[in-house]
Amino acid sequence: METLYLSCLAFGVLFALVSVVLGDLLSSALDGALDFLSADAGGIFQPAALAGGVTAFGGAGLMLEKYAELGAAATAGLAAMIAIAGSMAMFFFYVKPMRNSETSSGYSVRELGGTIGEVITPIPAQGCGEVLIRIGAGVTNHTAESFEGRDIPAGSRVVVVEVKPDALSVAMMNERGDL
Known part of the structure; x- marks a missing residue:
């Protein structure tokens, strides 16, 4: 299970780095091929929120496995609940406010x-x-x-x-x- 948690944590960190550093470059290079992942599609299931949940799952799983004296199923279940809470927090405290702050300079x-x-x-x-x-x-x-x-x-x-x-x-x- 440690490999799964570590992989999820690494995926989340890499996703954050790639989206922050290379996000605009990749979007331009792929010419909108990934627009279905935009903030307008999917409701609460945004890529940033889902990646935050996967990262929280990996981090929580590693910490619980190392410091809590729980069985593998209990550790995975608790890590999954933490991941859901982390994903929701990412959506409501980051994704949604950023989407609402977008403005247009267009006028008629x-x-x-x-x-x-x-x-x-x-x-x-x-x-x-x-x-x-x-x-x-x-x-x-x-x-x-x-x-x-x-x-x-x-x-x-x-x-x-x-x-x-x-x-x-x-x-x-x-x-x-x-x-």
């Missing part, structure tokens, strides 16, 4: 209505200028026109009133932040 132009921006290229009364709008942690530039048909100088705070196919229609805000 239609979502810009009501957002506040700053004019970086003056907007003439009958023409277009440019506004800078913060989206999440980033910024984006868009062509803009005056909603009210007035000149809007560079540096002015504006609000997007309407999203048109070719430009954002914006209105200047006063110093208090009102329209």
